[in-house]
Amino acid sequence: MKILYHxxxxxxxxxxxxxxxxxxxxxxxxxxxxxxxxxNIQNEEFGSDGGLVAVLKEKMPPPVYEMLELTYALADYRRxxxxxxxxxxxxxYERYNLYLPSGIWxxxxxxxxxxxxxxxxxxxxxxxxxxxxxxxxxxWSERFVWRNADIVLPVTGVLARTLRQAGVPDERMQVVHNGxxxxxFADLPTPDQAKARLxxxxxxxxxxxxxxxxxxxxxxxxxxxxxxxxxxxxxxxVGDGPDRARLEKMAIEMDLGDRLTVTGVMxxxxxxxxxxxxxxxxxxxxxxYASPLKLFEYLAVxxxxxxxDSPNIREILEDGANAVLFxxxxxxxxxxxxxxxxxxxxxxxxxxxxxxxxxxxxxxTWASNAARVIRLATELMQSRIxx
Numbered sequence: 001m002k003i004l005y006h007x008x009x010x011x012x013x014x015x016x017x018x019x020x021x022x023x024x025x026x027x028x029x030x031x032x033x034x035x036x037x038x039x040n041i042q043n044e045e046f047g048s049d050g051g052l053v054a055v056l057k058e059k060m061p062p063p064v065y066e067m068l069e070l071t072y073a074l075a076d077y078r079r080x081x082x083x084x085x086x087x088x089x090x091x092x093y094e095r096y097n098l099y100l101p102s103g104i105w106x107x108x109x110x111x112x113x114x115x116x117x118x119x120x121x122x123x124x125x126x127x128x129x130x131x132x133x134x135x136x137x138x139x140w141s142e143r144f145v146w147r148n149a150d151i152v153l154p155v156t157g158v159l160a161r162t163l164r165q166a167g168v169p170d171e172r173m174q175v176v177h178n179g180x181x182x183x184x185f186a187d188l189p190t191p192d193q194a195k196a197r198l199x200x201x202x203x204x205x206x207x208x209x210x211x212x213x214x215x216x217x218x219x220x221x222x223x224x225x226x227x228x229x230x231x232x233x234x235x236x237x238v239g240d241g242p243d244r245a246r247l248e249k250m251a252i253e254m255d256l257g258d259r260l261t262v263t264g265v266m267x268x269x270x271x272x273x274x275x276x277x278x279x280x281x282x283x284x285x286x287x288x289y290a291s292p293l294k295l296f297e298y299l300a301v302x303x304x305x306x307x308x309d310s311p312n313i314r315e316i317l318e319d320g321a322n323a324v325l326f327x328x329x330x331x332x333x334x335x336x337x338x339x340x341x342x343x344x345x346x347x348x349x350x351x352x353x354x355x356x357x358x359x360x361x362x363x364x365t366w367a368s369n370a371a372r373v374i375r376l377a378t379e380l381m382q383s384r385i386x387x
Contacts, residue, residue: 001031001032001090001091001374001377001378002031002032002034002087002088002089002090002091003026003031003032003033003034003089003090003092003093003377004033004034004036004080004083004084004087004089004091004093004112005019005022005023005033005034005035005036005037005093005094006035006036006037006080006092006093006094006095006102006103006106007019007035007036007037007094007095007097008037008038008072008076008095008097008100009037009038009095009097010038013211014210014211014293015095015119017268017293018095018117018119018178018293019035019095021179021181021366022093022117022366022369022370022373023035024181024366025181025365025366025367025369025370026370026373026374028367028370029367029370029371029374031374034083034087034089036076036079036080036083062131062132062133063133063134066099066133066134066138067134069098069099069100070099070134070137070141072099072100073099073100073101073102074102076100076102077105077106080092080102080103080106081106081109081110084110084112085110089112090112090113090377090381091112091113091114091115091377091380091381092106092107092112092113092114092115093114093115093117093373093377094114094115094116094117094149095117095119096116096117096118096119096122096146097122098122098123098126098138098141098142099137099138099141100141100145101141101144101145103116103145103149104144104145104148104149107148107149107150108148111384113150113151113377113380113381113384114148114149114150114151115149115150115151115152115153115373115376115377115380116145116146116149116151116152116153117153117155117176118146118152118153118154118155118159118163119155119159119290119291120159120287120289120290121142121159121162121163121289122142123138123139123142124162126138142166143166143167146163146166146168147166147167147168149172150172150380151172151173151174151376151380152168152172152173152174153173153174153175153176153373154173154175154176155175155176155177155178155290155291156175156177156289156290156291156312156315157175157311157312157315158288158289158311158312158315159175159289159312160173160175162289174372175315176369176372176373177291177296177315177316177362177364178291178292178293178295178296178364179296179359179363179364179365179366179367179368179369180296180297180299180300180359180365180366181365181366181367182300182359182365182367184268184269184272184300185272185297185300185301188272188273188276188301189273189276190276191276191277191279193276194273194274194275194276194277195277197273197277198236198261198274198277200236200261200277202232203232203233203234204231204232204233204234204279204280204342205233205234205235205236205277205278205279205280206221206225206233206234206235206236206280206282206338206342207235207236207237207238207275207277207278207279207280207281207282207303208221208235208236208237208238208239208281208282208283208284208294209238209239209271209275209294209297209298210238210239210241210292210294211239211240211241212237212239212240212241212242212243212244212247212262213241213242213243214242214243214246215285216243216284216285217284217285217334218235218237218243218247218282218284219246219247219250220284220331220334220335221235221282221284221338222235222247222250222251222254222256222260223254223331223335224334224335224338224339225254225256225259226254226255226256227335228335228339228342231342231343233259233342234259234260234261235251235256235259235260235261236261236263236274236277236278237260237261237262237263238263238266238271238274238275239262239263239264239265239266240262240263240264240265244262247260247262248260248262271297272297272300272301275297275298275301275303276301278298278301278303279304279342279348280303280304280305280306280338280341280342280348281294281298281301281303281304281305281306282305282306282338283295283298283305283306283307283308283313284306284308285308285328286307286308286310286312286313286328288310288311288312289312290312291312295307295313295316295317296359296364298355299316299322299355299356299358299359300356300359301355301356302352302353302355302356303355304323304324304341304347304349304355305317305322305323305351305355306323306324306325306326306334306337306338306341307323307324307325307326308325308326308327308328309325309326309327309328310328313325316358316362316364317358321351321354322351322354322355322357322358323351323355324337324340324341324347324351325337326338
């Protein structure tokens with residue numbers, strides 16, 4: 001099958017991981033894939049923020065930047081049409097973005113079915129966190145794309161409910177959670193080996209992976225450590241972000257300066273061996289509709305997880321079965337749950353074993369996701385032929 005992967009990703013971060021892994025999984029299944037999107041991102045360092053596009057977004061007045069996004073959609077449609085005529089795909093697979101109706105335009109113009117992957121309700125997200133100036137146009141573009149895609153793949157059931165409220169019928173939706181590449185988690189070091197490489201031998205390591213923002217709640221971890229010094233716990237935060245300086249300052253003020261390690265941005269292939277050093281994997285906070293990539297990495301390594309008791313998390317985790325969950329807005333409950341796990345090595349071992357099994361039983365791999373996409377694309381093609 002020939003698949004045209006359409007996107008507007010410019011930052012080489014978690015969203016790029018999704019793109020790259022899906023493309024590799026589709027190729028591994030023997031299909032042809034061609035990408036249409038901003039160029040040269042493959043050659044950038046992991047963690048890059050979008051280069052000139054990020055600068056323009058910061059410097060331009062919001063209405064002007066949003067008009068630029070719409071202008072991009074026009075140019076993108078022309079490029080996408082050229083690719084359709086030359087590559088002659090069986091299906092367009094698109095990662096949803098706001099102000100990007102060009103995929104639907106190409107679907108209508110060329111009669112190629114379109115499968116839409118939706119990771120977030122971006123009109124709502126940008127309204128809350130960044131602001132939207134062209135509100136009517138933005139909302140129109142979102143609903144136009146959602147309602148006209150042949151198949152829509154939200155990453156959580158919570159997000160599927162949002163799509164349903166926007167007018168996407170259930171028969172055109174399937175929830176497809178994020179996943180892992182099993183190859184990246186083969187031949188991992190033992191926890192003791194991983195700790196030794198980081199100079200953390202003998203420590204109880206509380207670990208987090210991701211881009212550190214204040215809403216992640218990592219300050220909760222430091223306060224827990226300050227209140228439970230008898231544990232000899234060490235916080236290992238794998239990544240970087242705008243909240244790093246505040247957390248490092250906070251650790252020094254709490255006399256925890258030697259108990260916090262922040263790695264900075266790491267190459268992706270080094271992350272599994274690093275998080276193998278975790279005794280407890282932390283998801284201190286979560287966006288209510290998200291399917292966090294780190295969660296699946298924790299499961300693949302076989303780590304006991306502490307996570308919020310929210311509906312999207314409960315789609316994957318069950319309290320006491322493959323993780324321990326806490327009331328998301330209650331810091332005292334977070335401390336209680338984390339303390340229980342830190343002091344019970346048998347519980348950590350049991351949850352770790354169940355975590356690894358969760359990947360298998362729920363099919364939480366990119367290979368499984370790619371196979372589902374191919375099955376859906378085949379059904380779409382057969383349906384069109386029958387009509």
